[in-house]
Amino acid sequence: MRKSYSLFVFAAAVLTLSFVASAMAQEKADTAKVVGAWKIEVYAGDQTYYLNLVVIEDNGQLAGKISESMGSFTDVVISDIFYDSVSFRFNFISPTPPDGLSRTIKAEFKVGADTMGGVISVPDLDITTDAKATRAS
CATH class of the missing domain: 2.40.128.120 (Quinohemoprotein amine dehydrogenase alpha subunit, domain 2)
Structure with a gap:
């Protein structure tokens, strides 16, 4: 049980960091406007x-x-x-x-x-x- 909870927390953290990095890259590209x-x-x-x-x-x-x-x-x-x-x-x-x-x-x-x-x-x-x-x- 504890192992699956840790795996869930790790997956959530990776997913969150992916969204943040994606948003930052997209905003930077838009400055050309x-x-x-x-x-x-x-x-x-x-x-x-x-x-x-x-x-x-x-x-x-x-x-x-x-x-x-x-x-x-x-x-x-x-x-x-x-x-x-x-x-x-x-x-x-x-x-x-x-x-x-x-x-x-x-x-x-x-x-x-x-x-x-x-x-x-x-x-x-x-x-x-x-x-x-x-x-x-």
């Missing part, structure tokens, strides 16, 4: 802002920088990056209208093949607006 250069359009009322995002994979971790096309901020590091092959989220700090003060900006996108749709928000100003990202060619 977000790695690269992106052009983002942010629709804020009657104005559209254009951002450039570059996402890289560095030592197995996603990283990146974002810039505003007119130069109000350039090469700002993105942080708090989350990616699960469906959702891609990150934060960055940059000057924002209407007063040019630096604030945390949060981005959340649903990932497609070469496009991402989602929202950009500035929690300090209680603003959330639609955004669309297209892979740069």
